[in-house]
Amino acid sequence: MASKRNRFRLSLISLCAALSAVVLSIGGLAPAASAAETPIPAPDGMSAVTAAASCWEVKQQNPTTPSGKYWLVTPELGAPEQFYCDQTTAGGGWVLIGRGREDWSDSTEGRGTPADVSGTVSGTAAFSPRQLSTKVITGLANGRSISSLGKNIMLRRATNTSGTSWQDSTFSFSSPRNEWAWAFNNEQRVASWTIGSISGTGGHTSSFGSGTGLNRIETFADASHGNWLNGFGFGSSTGGSTASSSYLWAPSSTAGYARPFTQVFLRPQFRSSDIFAAISDSGTPKREIAPVAESFALPTVWGVAGLGAGPSTKEGSNEVSAFAEGNGLVYVGGNFTRVQRTSSGTGQVAQAYLAAFNAQTGEWVSTFRPTFDNQVKSLAVLPDGRVAAGGYFATVNGRSSPGFVVLNPATGATDTSFTTGVVNTLSGGVPAVRSLDVQGSWLYLGGEFTHLASGSTQLYARSAGRVSVSTGAPASWNPEFNGTVVSLDASSRGDRVYYAGYFTSSRGTSAAKGAAITTDTASVVPWTINFANATANYQQAVKEVGNRVWIGGAQHMLFSYDRANMAELSTNITKSGGDFQAISSDGTTVYGGCHCFHTVYVGARTWSNVGTAWTQAAKINSLGGWDSTTGAYTAQFSPTLSQRNGAGAWALFNDSTGVTWAGGDFTASVRSGWVRQWAGGFVRFARNDTTAPTAPFSLTASAGSTGVTLNWAGSSDNRGSVTYEVLRNDRVVAATMNRSVTLPSALSTTKYFVRATDLSGNRSASTAAVTAGSGTAEPPPPAVGSTLVATASTWSYHFNATAPPSTWNTTGFDSSGWSTGAAPLGWGQSQLGTTLTAADPKPLTSYHRKSFTIADVSTLGSVALTTRADDGIIVYVNGVEVLRRNLDPGPVTAGTYANTAVSASAAVTNPVTVTVPGSSFVSGMNIIAAEVHSNYRATSSHSFELSAVTQ
The missing domain is CATH 3.90.215 (Gamma Fibrinogen; Chain A, domain 1)
Structure with missing residues (x-):
């Protein structure tokens, strides 16, 4: 996680050293008399x-x-x-x-x-x-x-x-x-x-x-x-x-x-008086950078190498084509023959087509050792942890498994109880599964096949179908595409599945290269895709993120559409380079992978002539990022990558820790400090730090013969050390890692503030103003940083078909009859303290309560509540609502749906924080309560966690 922080630290260290020298030299020259009345x-x-x-x-x-x-x-x-x-x-x-x-x-x-x-x-x-x-x-x-x-x-x-x-x-x-x-x-x-x-x-x-x-x-x-x-x-x-x-x-x-x-x-031409404005006596607000993957790659730990038997006639037969996460591992599939640590082959082990790596460390997991005879193109982890793999293989672990197999997640052994197979009865057709996704109790398959087989039974399912995640039994649900499916995405809302590929119709209804299919009747949702070029004969990636559906492919296009009416919302065309091939999201950013290496023209919608209507021409190198809500291009994410054959990114994945994995034919990346390193087929990018340090406090200012000396109490940061920026009147004049600084003398009415900045550039709120003339200190917020409610605490919870009484969130409610369990509470997360269970259909809403005691509320400043939205949440303090996320305004009931579907990884990596004033609490017992709402009943994740820390 050190990429941006390391170079920011270098700049700050040099700045702090220089500022210290300036402060000492100027302070030493300050006159003893009338020190506090020297004009700036x-x-x-x-x-x-x-x-x-x-x-x-x-x-x-x-x-x-x-x-x-x-x-x-x-x-x-x-x-x-x-x-x-x-x-x-x-x-x-x-x-x-x-x-x-x-x-x-x-x-x-x-x-x-x-x-x-x-x-x-x-x-x-x-x-x-x-x-x-x-x-x-x-x-x-x-x-x-x-x-x-x-x-x-x-x-x-x-x-x-x-x-x-x-x-x-x-x-x-x-x-x-x-x-x-x-x-x-x-x-x-x-x-x-x-x-x-x-x-x-x-x-x-x-x-x-x-x-x-x-x-x-x-x-x-x-x-x-x-x-x-x-x-x-x-x-x-x-x-x-x-x-x-x-x-x-x-x-x-x-x-x-x-x-x-x-x-x-x-040559910017402005004076200080043009751009600086007086700061309110209350100080400056905190400022946090936008969430996105860091441009600098994480250090390479392991990679893959060698080209296997993948068909050269199939575009995308590169080292890495697929990712999936489960059981603490990230499974990596593709057309490789071995795993190794370095470009020279350190630690090299023959492990072809599918390998597993520790999700936290990137270390290769040697106990997962399946054997394939050809490349893996798609992966999915089933709800019980088993690994489904699709591709162009014919045998797995010595058994006939054409195009599709389900494996033991720990060893890679074939799960013989999952008997589903794919069949291609077209002349010369080879059965292959190009894409997989889980939605509720179904595993969706797309690729090159005509039937789904289970034992001696075959069901017609041209290029797309679904099977039970538990038994593998095929369903008689058939979109019947007339061409190959390259990519599919099963909506987290449970009502649709999106497809991209070479097809032009579904069950005789027009569906040109992209389609939205209902999960109940396999009907086509009307969707007109405005292709970048009349010769575009395929699309290669599709993904629903929030209220947008993103689709990419030929010619060099990545467009987004409104989920509600499938109207076009944003367009992007790349030059020079090629098509988009993969899409993923961490919840706030949509990542697009391509074999494009120069420029993305945001707002352009035709290729090869991008015209003049585009609004931004930005660098793109194999992958880029877009704001998932607005569709705006995020130029802040700008990796530097090299490829073996210019194929670029063919697989993208965002794991539960917030790390973005990009796979293709990558041979090198650049990590922190602009250091070039070997990349073995895939590259990992950490999520940037978007949390500001806590604010400094207890600032004092005193004038003396050597200048004005400031002292303050320190800040804390979630990832490391902080640097303090000292503001005089309207601007920063010093930066230091200490908690004291002496500035040149100034008028006694001069105002001073201090704020903290971390290694990623997030800035805390500042202290309130103090002057050397008054010599008074900003009152310290008592008990700053003390924890009222810790993560992993035990909560009372209610999760069943009957809603609790309307007073459930108040201090007077008796919750002794509720269940209790350690947070996080829910399902669909890799790390849970308590798994919530209920008879199907699962309730939409879970309810949570926790009590704690404050001895003397008069000593309390504000309190930061940090939680997650998976999918929607309302938080109450002593019965009063203090936070609402992903739920529409107005009254809610146990049957109210969240207005947005949020993935498990996105909920964890995008915490929600609200600052609650001390006046919301009382001396004695207090109650924090929360209700968590799902976006749909078959959601794959639903969870709750909360901490409360004084500020």
């Missing part, structure tokens, strides 16, 4: 406490200021950092955001910290690219659209191999570009440009300018353009040298499009 100096960028809002402001403050490193801070940036400013070119005020020669990163993560970029800005030691992340650049622009900066983007490029001649180029965008993106090799439209002494308009960022020489900017990268290495190249007639010391690099002496050493600058 104007922002000049010379120190952290006088950081400017932009390089441009530094230049306006002092027109004679030279180029060099200066301290900058904006509200969006958060804390002051040092950046290199060019103060001479075209009036100065330019901030350096990247520099290097060839092989620039096009990830939004950039490549390096602010210290890396500003530390070495020129010379041969600067040839290896160092680039600020989109997050930092967004901070420098204070969240403003990059397009709004106008012609304030500048490239300074060397024009000869010795680096003695240079050229400055400026340009602006005419297409939308809200955030900075290092992906230039695409169709972002250029408005106006000046390259050297030549000016013009138009072109795309991949290629614009004049002629074929130095007056051109070429960022396109392929075999003939920079040997696939990104850079800000010249035209085809400009060559370079392969020498490591050359300022113009080319892969050969005859190649054009030379990649020059380049510096990239922005």
Whole structure:
């Protein structure tokens, strides 16, 4: 889980060291007399406490200021950092955001910290690219659209191999570009440009300018353009040298499009007075980053390797094609022949087509050893833990099992009691199961078959069918597609199953490449898919997430539709690259896998001409993320991956711990610190930390001869250490890991605040304001951090067909007749304290109560209640509702359905927190009560957990 945190820590450590030096040096020079009445100096960028809002402001403050490193801070940036400013070119005020020669990163993560970029800005030691992340650049622009900066983007490029001649180029965008993106090799439209002494308009960022020489900017990268290495190249007639010391690099002496050493600058033009506003005396609110997988991969522990007997005629016969989780394991299926730890084969063991790995550690599990004769394409874990596998195999564990088998989850032995098989009676047809999913008591199968067989009985089920999860008995339920099913998703609501593939009809009703089929009558739900191209003859992935249905495939499309009426909601087209092949979700983000490696055009809906109506052109490399509610592309997730044959991601999965698994033909990934590592067919990405530290408290300020000294009580964080940001009036002026700092003297009315930030960039709420003039402290919230209700506590619960009395959530209700059990309570989770059971049909709602005592409520601040929504929940404190999630407003009953279906993993990895004021509690006994509602009766998961901690 250290990917983003490690690089954030490097930046903070360097910042804290620099700030400490500044504070000590300035504090030591402060005069003894009238220390508390020294006015705050104007922002000049010379120190952290006088950081400017932009390089441009530094230049306006002092027109004679030279180029060099200066301290900058904006509200969006958060804390002051040092950046290199060019103060001479075209009036100065330019901030350096990247520099290097060839092989620039096009990830939004950039490549390096602010210290890396500003530390070495020129010379041969600067040839290896160092680039600020989109997050930092967004901070420098204070969240403003990059397009709004106008012609304030500048490239300074060397024009000869010795680096003695240079050229400055400026340009602006005419297409939308809200955030900075290092992906230039695409169709972002250029408005106006000046390259050297030549000016013009138009072109795309991949290629614009004049002629074929130095007056051109070429960022396109392929075999003939920079040997696939990104850079800000010249035209085809400009060559370079392969020498490591050359300022113009080319892969050969005859190649054009030379990649020059380049510096990239922005010029946000605003002053501190433009962007900072007074902070309320109550302080700043907490700020938490958006939930999504981290861009940097987890360290590779084990992987798979080798190509098996999978049919080369079948697209997607790659190392990894399927994932499923159960029994604490993640099962990985595909076309591999062995498992190993490293690219050189460390620990290599022959284990073909299906292997198991510990879900927590990634370690290979050597006790699970099934044998297959061909590739596995699909996996599902049944409710009792058994593993169903589908693919192109004919035998499993020495037994005939064409296309489908059910295995013992611990050993991989064939479960002979599950006698279902698939049959393909088409001429030359090979039975194969391409997709599997469990919904309630049914296992749904899709692929290349005509019948489901059980013993001597065969039921017609063309390309799709379902069988009992317990006995394997086929059902007479047959969508009867006229072509292969590649992907299916059984809705968590229980009423539909979605399909994608090569078919055009279902039981004679039009269903072109995608279909929604009812689970009761196998009828087609009307759904018109607007394909990206008239030649699109298949779709390869489909997934319902919340109120949207996502479908992807040819040509390069990933679209979403409204579940209620199947109307189109969002569109995405990728170039260059290929089709979407896999979809998964962790509940908040939808992940799409593809063999696309350059750009996703958000809002485009046709291929190959994406037109001009798209709203965002962002980097994508084998997989990307989209907000599951809005459909917006999440450029924050920007992994760097390499593939054996450019197949990209063919399997995606989000496990119960929140980790995203991506499988395909992956050979390398980049982990924290921009370290390249081997990837054996699959890559894992941790869920980012989205929980802010607790707020500091008991802040005091006192003026003395050396300045103003602040002291405070510390914060805690869920994943590690914190850094404290000290705010003076309206901005951060210091950062420290200590709980005390001395700032330069200021007026006695100056206000001070302190907040905490963690290694991922989440910020706590700040303290309330204090002044050195009053010398008073913010009152400490007594008993901060003490636990009123712990996780895994014992709760009273009611779970049966009869609803409890209406007073069930009040302090006066007698729940002694209820059952008791340790949390989490429910079913469908891998880690439960108590399993809830009831006669079918299961009740929609479970009820929970817990009492606890507060000795003196006058000492109580606020209380944070943290729970989960699986699927809907209402929480009460002493009979008063304090939290509602996924349930419509108004009265509820035991028969009220949650309005959203939430998967088990999504509920666990997306906790719900509410802050309840101390006034909601009383001295003596208190009651926290909760009711949990399912979205449908056959839901695969329903659970409850809650903790209460004082703040």
